[in-house]
Amino acid sequence: MTDRGSSAEQRLRATGTAYVRATVVRAQPPTSALPGDSAVVLADGTIDGFVGGQCASGSVRVAALTALRDREPMLLRILPDSSSPFPDVPGAHLVVNPCLSGGAIEVFLEPQLPAPAVRVVGGSPIARAVRQIAPLVGLELADEDGGRAATAVVIATHGGDEAATIRAAVADGAGYVGLVASQRRGAAVLAETGLTETELTRVHSPAGLAIGARSAPEIALAIVGEIVRELRTGGLDVPAGEPAPVRQAVDPVCGMTVVVGADTPRLSVGDEEFFFCGPGCRDRYAAKVGA
Incomplete structure (x- = not known):
């Protein structure tokens, strides 16, 4: 084995x-x-x-x-x-x-498929608690400065240019963007983003499920729970990257479909190029056409 x-x-x-x-x-x-x-x-x-x-x-x-x-x-x-x-x-x-x-x-x-990645922006107690809880339910932590595409972004800065951070998260393709803020302050921040109604459907403010959370760990639990709910029932997808175009061809000898790559056996006959499942089929076809 x-x-x-x-x-x-x-x-x-x-x-x-x-x-x-x-x-x-x-x-x-x-x-x-x-x-x-x-x-x-x-x-x-x-x-x-x-x-x-x-x-x-x-x-x-x-x-x-x-x-x-x-x-x-x-x-x-x-x-x-x-x-x-x-x-x-x-x-x-x-x-x-x-x-x-x-x-x-x-x-x-x-x-x-890649595990869902969460990018947490901020150093607040809530941000630290989200970083601790997220891996417990299978969520990976993405670097705050980019790198791997994030499925979800949690903004727990309690200030700063939160509108710009939200716009950047939406532009990067995050399916869930959670803003830790009161309902009143969150509405004011969202009004500054300039996002369309469709884009705003990805933004959750206040972030987290309504479980009556008060402490930082409880609020973090509510946020992680909301991300899990969106993954399981809300259609939140995990970015897996765009697959590279793959060329396929049919072996003219055995009829097998083959993926064309650098190591695929091939044979040029006139202006045409043929691809084969293995050297045996290629050699048989070469003998047949006199190549």
Whole structure:
């Protein structure tokens, strides 16, 4: 059993990058993959790790991009032909890859999306309490000076140019912006922002659920609770970055869909360029066309 994707996953999580964890859960000889072999697949189709030979990896690459797009896990069954005596699993996504050198594998594809990140602006007791409570419910803290995109921004400065801070948070794409202020002062600050009515729907002032909070920890709890409510029921999304455009092509020999990348086997015939799941298909096509 291997864990080849662990170091890569640590780097991806640290940068808030979406990816797919691919793990071989069943393998039938003579496939080169073993149960427990794993890899990570990025949004551009790059694979880091091992989940089988080039043909099997190609099938994993294509299916992983679908799982990442849909944000849903997938059990992928890769068979050398449709009559392969590999026990069926209801609900699995089946791919027949005629280029496999025999055997069959099942790979579990699990999208790993960035955890919601909260940027807390200010050094007040409420701000410090939000920073303490947020990680307890799975929220990550984003640097106040930028870096990773924040799902939510909490402004607990109790003064300063709060209107400018709100505008910047909205412009950066935060789906939740919470202003710690009284209802009267908050209304005055929002009037200074110049935001549209649509943009103002993302701004919560006073920030936090109405739980009768009085102390700084209670107010912080109300704010974190409001962020969680928006994530679970309010449609607040976690920015995962725009996926890079991915080019796909159909192997003219075996009919498999392949992701075109720097390492994709290819062949130029006249003015056309063809892409293949592996060197075997490329060589067969080259022999066919006399290239």
